[in-house]
Amino acid sequence: MSEGLGPHRHPRQFIAFTAEMLYLPRGKAIRAKSMRRQSRMRAMASTPTPIENAKLVLTIYKHFRKRSGEVLWAENFQTYVKENSLNQEDVKSGLVYGYENKWFEDGPNGTIKLTADGFKEM
Structure with missing residues (x-):
């Protein structure tokens, strides 16, 4: 058990953002850059009127x-x-x-x- 988290808390139960990684509750890690790139690609996919x-x-x-x-x-x-x-x-x-x-x-x-x-x- 990690110190300072209390008896029933596990570090992966939080959402914590750092410049490098985004930790999700399910234990999966996604690079923040990847998320921004996906957002830009969705925005670019639509042709402006x-x-x-x-x-x-x-x-x-x-x-x-x-x-x-x-x-x-x-x-x-x-x-x-x-x-x-x-x-x-x-x-x-x-x-x-x-x-x-x-x-x-x-x-x-x-x-x-x-x-x-x-x-x-x-």
């Missing part, structure tokens, strides 16, 4: 603190996509949906302007 992609583009505008009528350069999108490990195709799909719904419009010198409708959706 065009409106979800457009909301993703709006988060890019929000990140750069843009308001209605302000613009972003293509480089701003590329930088954000790389830094956050996003899928470029999702961003393109979001831009297409946003253009169709008048959330974005062409700005000067190849920029993309956030419209009032787009700002309302943020």
Whole structure:
């Protein structure tokens, strides 16, 4: 018997989380990394809808603190996509949906302007 656990307690009766392992009551051990990976894979399995992609583009505008009528350069999108490990195709799909719904419009010198409708959706 382990000291400090009392006469009727066994160490495997608790759920204890450490950085390395997750101990379950049944005595099985699962690596925490494996659980996070499985969670990410489930999230990646579902394909985002065009409106979800457009909301993703709006988060890019929000990140750069843009308001209605302000613009972003293509480089701003590329930088954000790389830094956050996003899928470029999702961003393109979001831009297409946003253009169709008048959330974005062409700005000067190849920029993309956030419209009032787009700002309302943020």
